Amino acid sequence: MGTLYLVSxxxxxxEDITLRARHILESEQLFLAEDTRVxxxxxxxxxxxxxxxxxxxxxxxxxxxxxxxxxEILKGGRDLYFFSDAGSPIISDPAYPLxxxxxxxxIEVRSCPGASSLISALEVSGLPxxxxxxxxxxxxxxxxxxxxxxxxxxxxxTSIFFESPKRIEGTLSLLAKELPxxxxxxxxxLTKKFETVYRFKAEGYQGIENFVxxxxxxxxxxxxxxxxxxxxxxEALKGMVADYLEGKRTTKKLAKIFAKLLxxxxxxxxxxxxx
Numbered sequence: 001m002g003t004l005y006l007v008s009x010x011x012x013x014x015e016d017i018t019l020r021a022r023h024i025l026e027s028e029q030l031f032l033a034e035d036t037r038v039x040x041x042x043x044x045x046x047x048x049x050x051x052x053x054x055x056x057x058x059x060x061x062x063x064x065x066x067x068x069x070x071x072e073i074l075k076g077g078r079d080l081y082f083f084s085d086a087g088s089p090i091i092s093d094p095a096y097p098l099x100x101x102x103x104x105x106x107i108e109v110r111s112c113p114g115a116s117s118l119i120s121a122l123e124v125s126g127l128p129x130x131x132x133x134x135x136x137x138x139x140x141x142x143x144x145x146x147x148x149x150x151x152x153x154x155x156x157x158t159s160i161f162f163e164s165p166k167r168i169e170g171t172l173s174l175l176a177k178e179l180p181x182x183x184x185x186x187x188x189x190l191t192k193k194f195e196t197v198y199r200f201k202a203e204g205y206q207g208i209e210n211f212v213x214x215x216x217x218x219x220x221x222x223x224x225x226x227x228x229x230x231x232x233x234x235e236a237l238k239g240m241v242a243d244y245l246e247g248k249r250t251t252k253k254l255a256k257i258f259a260k261l262l263x264x265x266x267x268x269x270x271x272x273x274x275x
Contacts, residue, residue: 008114
């Protein structure tokens with residue numbers, strides 16, 4: 001049986017590739033990638049011949065048949081090397097569903113670690129490095145944005161997420177409104193020629209000097225312990241609990257209570273309680 005290897009690629013500077021990752025590109029034949037062109041381009045940039053190499057596409061829109069094909073390749077005894085476009089395949093690329101399936105099939109998964117934009121951003125931020133929470137990409141849905149802001153307000157740790165250049169100003173405006181006193185750090189174009197780190201209070205984002213809204217952003221937010229809101233039990237929640245205790249104790253009512261406490265949506269909580 002083969003092994004799935006998760007291989008981290010440089011996040012910007014091509015010299016940040018590990019010796020192990022470069023050796024894999026040179027010596028192995030079968031690869032997975034979200035965008036096959038990126039891996040082929042990476043090989044070309046390092047002067048590695050594409051002769052005899054196959055790069056299979058796997059992304060968030062891949063079908064169950066695509067996933068099954070990968071499982072069959074691994075079960076057939078061949079190793080597969082999943083290269084991210086940049087950084088780790090499990091962080092911002094669609095490796096998680098694959099990894100979950102592979103483990104369920106009893107197939108081994110190994111990591112070939114390397115550069116990580118979230119760790120690089122944390123290192124240069126000047127914010128407390130632990131504990132920290134990584135949230136992925138900032139949501140577009142207004143309700144999910146609201147829930148994220150509630151989480152940020154309740155925890156005195158460093159929150160980290162990704163944001164695109166097209167939406168960064170809108171996100172900063174929301175942070176200024178919801179968490180004006182929070183310390184915010186923006187890290188853009190990490191390890192590249194125009195790498196820039198901005199440090200400011202959320203409420204003062206419009207005063208950032210020479211702010212450039214180009215490139216991918218890593219956003220870090222930290223609220224001091226003295227500013228963290230106590231999680232208050234509001235009247236609506238009290239009413240839900242009273243109704244549950246006094247009336248018919250349904251799963252739906254319980255889901256609403258948990259959703260309120262966890263700042264989550266009722267349907268997903270209900271689904272979990274109903275299993």
